[in-house]
Amino acid sequence: MNNISTPVRRLDAVEKTAGYTKYIADRDFGDLLYGKFLRSERPRARLVSVRKPALPDGYYIIDKDDIPGENAIHMLGADWPVFADDEVRFIGQSIALVVGPDRKVLEELVNQFEVRYEDLPAVLSLEDSMALKGGALHNDDNCYADYHLLKGDPDRAFEEADHIYEHTYETGPQEHVYMETQGFVGVWEDGKVHLHGSLQCPFYVRHAVTPVLGVKDDGVRVTQAPTGGAFGGKEHYPDIISTALAVAVDKLKKSIGIFYERGEDIVNSVKRHPSRITIKTALDKEGNITAMDFDSILDGGAFESCSCIVLQRTIFHATGVYDIPSTKLRGRALATNHIPFDAFRGFGAPQAIFALETHMDHLAEMAGVDPVAYKERYFMKKGSVTITNGKIHEEVKLPEILARAKEMSDYDRKAKEYGKGGNRGIGLSFFNHGGAFTGNGEKAIINAHVKVRKRADDVVEIYVSNVEMGQGLMTTFSKIAAQTLEIPIEKIEFIQPDTDIVPDSGPTVASRSIVIVGTLVGKASAKLKKQWVDGEEITVWQEYEEPDFVIPWNQDTFQGDAYPSYSWGVNVVEVEYDPVTFEVSIVGLWNVYDVGVPIDRMIVEGQIEGGLVQSLGWAYLEKMEFKEGRIQQRTMADYVIPTTLDVPAIENDFILNPYPEGAFGAKGAGEIVHNGGAPAFVSAVEMASGKRFDTIPLTPERIMEAGR
Amino acid sequence: MSESYRPESLDELLKLMDEKDLIPFAGGTDLMVQNAAPVLPGFKKDVVFLGHLKELQQIRKEGHDLVIGAAATLSAIESHPDTPGLLREAVALIAAPALRNRGTMGGNICNASPAGDSIPPLYALDAKFRLQSRKGERVVKAEDFFKGPGRTDRKKEEILKEIIVPLKEWNIKKYRKVGTRAANALTKCSITAAAKVKGGRIDDISIAFGAVGPVIVRDRTLEQNIKGLTMEEMKEKIPSILSDYSAIIVPIDDQRSTAVYRKQVCLNLLKDFLEQDMKG
Amino acid sequence: MKKKIDFVLNGEKISMEIDPLKRLLDVLREDCSLTSVKEGCGEGECGACSVLLDGEIVNSCLIPVGTVEGAAVETVEGIRESENGKRIIDAFAEEGAVQCGFCTPGMMVGAEWILRKYENPTSDEIRTALSGNLCRCTGYDMIISAVEAAAKGGRK
Structure with a gap:
């Protein structure tokens, strides 16, 4: 038998390339009706009245009154209704579903609704949310979650500190831009609703739909269709479409499809959580870090969705690959009247790693030390205590990873030669990612x-x-x-x-x-x-059997091993900077990872390269702005992802570190690949431009505006 | 629902344009996006296809001019040996190959988007447009043709037949598009600049900025002020030249960029042109 | 209003009564059952709907079918059995160029166009030629390698 890492041909490669694979919109379901949503035009308003248009034969309107069970989409919480009841909370929220045979007529019908709103004060920023503008949207404090972590004795460290450095880092929303937009077909079959869809989690969809229809677990059937990319965007968002669709299929007993057009998808589907993370670092006389204090805030948007779990990953990755003696953390996910934010590859960790790595770069600069040399001093080792007072159980091979990354990228020479502000820069990030669900x-x-x-x-x-x-x-x-x-x-x-x-x-x-x-x-x-x-x-x-070596997890106190194992990585990004236009081009990319043992090297390299490029898009191209709660970049011409010419050739390598609990020694690799691109990029641009940054996307506009 | 026509000749096209109120449709790469709708594109008026007419696809040299048929594709212009360098550079950076294989310069012009990338070089190169109707033809200077975003001097019954680009000799040239990404990008701002310098004296100069106003920004008076200067004199005047241009570059904020950025970058690019490109 | 349109589709002459304004993308998918042609954006930005029109790559979402009168249209269904087509499929599978697969038929059309245009394409030429074909999974490198390999007639 071969080495497990030796690449084989993907089983789906030929069918996909040759166009045989049938995605949901490619399949023939016979007589299919289409569904189109009527959506809220206001970020926060009371729904005064919804006047329905006259319907031609064969057209139907499905709304909250048609729901046989609960008007609540069960994810983790169940605050997001299938159809808005008496209030709307974000622009794009579903109010009703119009069903019929002709998509053009459906569009006209949707436009003929007369919806009367009574506007309420909308929560359009984290400040608005903390000020409880217009009254709380969630509980009495607008916090989907408010978590605290403590390790060591940070208060004392801050008291005794020789120097304290505090700064705030921000990241923007990110749209998944899976190449296949959201799509679902529901059919009535064997006395129940059968849903076919482009999705990540068939049982999540079932879990969401059954209470809405008021049926038992097996009262709904969910089949995954070949899925043209997801990246977290098809984790919970399919629940939104499928619940409404299931109500329609259950009522009409007809086959109905909902296929999003790209603009509809960009504007109405969930995004990566924007973040604002403030890090305060205590340094002793010798300049050693003695403690860090984090205030990590995510914009959770209008409904809870999985914001709490995303936030958990943000805070458990707050110190990244570093062993900081004492830490203190407060993490919040706040309700706003933005579109709900949800899962996206990395699941909150990229935000934490960006803030931390950039902060460490700035500390290094203040200490007059190369950032890599500075960071190396704090590497976690086997036995290190984590931010949740758990333990690192595995050998941490960061020194080997770093050595290989330096060798591949020629980091040391370049970093020395380029200097600050010489229009060429190289940046290197360290990061890890805990495998699988948090805690127990x-x-x-x-x-x-x-x-x-x-x-x-x-x-x-x-x-x-x-x-x-x-x-x-x-x-x-x-x-x-x-x-x-x-x-x-x-x-x-x-x-x-x-x-x-x-x-x-x-x-x-x-x-x-x-x-x-x-x-x-x-x-x-x-x-x-x-x-x-x-x-x-x-x-x-x-x-499933839990590994026996873990420090037991307490979900109430967040103490113990948050993850039994971690994957580790280094990204190196080299850039050229044009001081005339403030544009940056990426000229070199190198990656080295410990993912245990890669099950198929080529497949994992595919994850590494794709995740890195997605992360770089988030770092400098993918700008998404809200104006009065409305997304401004509404097409693929305005929300731009990297093309073939935005990224150079990429080189990767692995440091093997077999994980005894994983198949053939494997650890997770799907998400860590999004963790390090942004900070490495920003670090490189700092070197090239001689400026200091704290916010992504780092657009040329932001580079121009940043002071030294 | 809209009707569509597909004339077999230019004459037939002009007759249709005369008799009906039609949207001339060349490559359609802008029109299909602007009128996208479920099932069928939702054009406001009837449509006449003209991209297939051979009479409108020719690219030829005529004396000191290059004459480009309005329905010549951007790819054809990009690969034509006589296309002036500045125009070729601009066209080669429009969208991506698939779009350039279909999009036409005539369409780019008549769509009159402030971010239309072929337009600034046409301004800078003193291009003229030949418009034709059943009654006859007329020639309009580029800068007289554009009236604002989406608005042009073309009359209902006219078609844009040809673009006439004078093949002047410029010995210093600069085209720079600042887009939303490295390829397949919409323009935040652009500069097209050309100069003729002989014996250390600036005989001629032409500077156009794209995507920083309702129409392309080119000012002949400011150019006149630079013409005739020696290179040394020009260098000394750079601050005042920049301040002159600063007054006429008045961009806006939108979903792609900011007014402050667009203006600053245009001035930086102009400075770079005057200081660096005009060195030799 | 429907009109008679004649064109050559994957080497076969076809004739249909159809609204000339209907997008070629929809005609291929709905009227000709050629579902290799995907709608990724509907605005000429992503290249998932790429087809060859008289041998040149175009976005079928931006083309009313009335404008292809008399022209030759090729999709992956017409390319996959050819010598080039087999080589491209093989190279894509071998080089790891395929992940979710939704952009891949469009990439394959792009690859075919490149193979016809260049005898020995450089990676820069490939990147430029494919700059209108977006992929969100791969980061492009393995796709570029696959096209290079296909052009060389096997693994690079």
């Missing part, structure tokens, strides 16, 4: 099950609820099974996730697929191998 979530919340079934023809089927969405899961899972069973990968069949067919192995999120579910697939395959009898049908189940 994998056991307490998910408790994944997988099923592996050998058919009589000796083909082995994998049954999981984790989806192929571009990250290569179908191939890597098949590879794990094939390698374990010592059979050719052609003898493995990955079953399309469908809630009526596969067990709930949890959502396709949190870099958990390989390290948790892939590992279960490996264990199940090992069991199957022991029971293997040619020509016989055998089914094997495997349930």
Whole structure:
């Protein structure tokens, strides 16, 4: 058998390239009606009245009065209604769904509604939210979450500090721009609603829809369609579409499709949380960091969605790869009348890492030391105590990672030669990412099950609820099974996730697929191998087992091991800066990672490169502004993502560090790849321009405006 | 719902334009975006396709001019050997190949977007437009043609037939587009500048800025002030030249950039042109 | 109003009664069942709907079908069985150029266009040629490598 990391051809590559793969909008569902949302035009208002247009034959309006169960979308909380009831909370919120055969007529009908609003004072900034403008939107303090962490004795460290440096860092929203927009089709089949959609989490959709229809778990069926990119944007947002769609299908007993156009998708779907993070650092006489104090604020938008969980990841990554003796943290996710913010690759960690790395760069500059040399002194090691008073259980191979990254990028020479303000710069970021759900979530919340079934023809089927969405899961899972069973990968069949067919192995999120579910697939395959009898049908189940070495997690106090293992990485970005136009071009990109053992090197390199470029887009191109609660960049011409000419060739390498609990030693790799691009980029631009920055996207406009 | 026409000849086109109120449709790369709608594009009026007419696709040299058919694609202009360098550079940076294979210069001109990238070089190069109707033709200078965003001097029955670009000799040239990203980008601002310097004296100079006003910014009086100066005299006058241009560059804030940035960058680019490009 | 339109689609002459303003993208997907052609943005920004029109790459979302009268239109369905097509598919699979796959047929059309245009394309030429084909998954590098490999006739 081969080394598990040796690349194989992705199982879906040929079908996708040659255009055979049928995404949701490519499939023929026979007579299909279409659904189009009537949406709020106001950021915050009381809905006084909704006057419906006269409907031609064959057209229907579905609204809150048609909901057989609860008018609440169950995610973590359930504050987001399927259709607005008596108030609207953001521009774009669903009020009703118009259904019918002709999309042009649907658009006209949507425009014929007369909605009367009574405007309320809208919460359009974090300041508005903290001031409880217009009365609280959530609880009595506008906090979806208000968390506190304490490690060591920060108060004393600040008292005894020789010097204190405090600064605030901000990041903007980010739109996912999956190339395939949101799309769902609902059909009435075998006496229940069957939803087909472009999505990450079939069981999340089921969990959201069943209370709305007032049916039991198996009263709705959800099948994932081939998914043209997701990045977190198809984690919870499909719940918004599918709940409304399910109500319509349940009422009309007809097949209905909802397919977003790009503009509709950009303006109405969820985004990455904007952040404002203030870091205060205490330094002793020798200039050593003795403590850090964080105030981490996320804009949660109009409904809770998964803001609390995103915030948890932000705060648990606050100190990144560094062992800071004493830390103190307050983290808040605040309600505003912006569009709800939600999951996006990295899930709150990129915001924390950007603030921290940029802050460390500035500390280094003040100390007159190269930022890399400065940061190295604080690297975590095996046994280091984390911000939640848990422990690092693994060997931390940052020194090896750094050495390789320096070698590949020629960092030391370039950093010395370029100097400050010489229009050329090189930046290097350090970062990590905890694998899988936070704390004991994998056991307490998910408790994944997988099923592996050998058919009589000796083909082995994998049954999981984790989806192929571009990250290569179908191939890597098949590879794990094939390698374990010592059979050719052609003898493995990955079953399309469908809630009526596969067990709930949890959502396709949190870099958990390989390290948790892939590992279960490996264990199940090992069991199957022991029971293997040619020509016989055998089914094997495997349930998640928590590693025994962890410091138990307390979800109330956030103490213990937030994650059993971390992946680690370094990004190096080299730039050229044009002082005439303030434009930056990226001329070199190098990455080195410890993701345990990559299950297929090429697939993981695909994650590394794609995640880095997405992170760089967030760092300097992808500007999204709100004006009176309305998104200003409403097309792909105005919300710009990187093209082939915005990024150069990319070089990657791995430092192997097998994780005993992961399949073949693998750790998570899907999200860490978004953590380091932004700070490395900003660091490079600081070197090239001789200026100091604290906000992304770092557009030429911002570079111009920044003082020295 | 709109009707569409597909004339077989220029004559037929002019007849249709005369008889009906039509939207001339060349490559359609702007029109299809502006009129996008579910099921069918939602044009306000009927449409006449003209991109296929051979008479409108020619690019030829005529004396000291390059004559570009209004329906010549941007790709054809980009690859034509006689296209002036400044125009070629500008055209090559419009959108991406697929769009340039379809978009036309005539369309870019008649769409009259302040961010239309082929227009500043046409201003700077003293281009003229030949408009034709059934009654006859007339030639209009670029700077007289544009009346504001989306508004031009073209009359309902006229079509833009040709773009006439004088092939002057410039020995110093600069085109710089500042876009939203490295490729496939909309323009935040641009400079097209050219000068003819002989024996240390500036015989001729032309400077145009794109996307910083309702129409392209070019000021012949300010250029006149620079003409005839020696290079040394010009260098000394750079601060006053910049201050003159500062008064006429009045951009706006929008979703792509800010007024402050656009203005500052235009002035920086002008300074760079005067100080660096005009060195040699 | 519907009119008769004739054009050549993937090498075959076809004739249809159709509204000439209907987008070529919709005609290909809905009337010809050629679903390799994807709608990514509907405004000529992303290249997912790329097709070849008389051998040149264009965005089918910006083209009313009435304007392709008499022209030759090619989609991935017409390219994938060809010598070039097989080479491109092979190279994309081999070089890791495919992730979610939604942009990939458009990239394949771009690759075919490049292979016809250049004998030995440099990576700069490939990047410029594909600058209107957006991908959100790969960061582009492996796509560029795949096109280079296809042009060289195998793995680079």
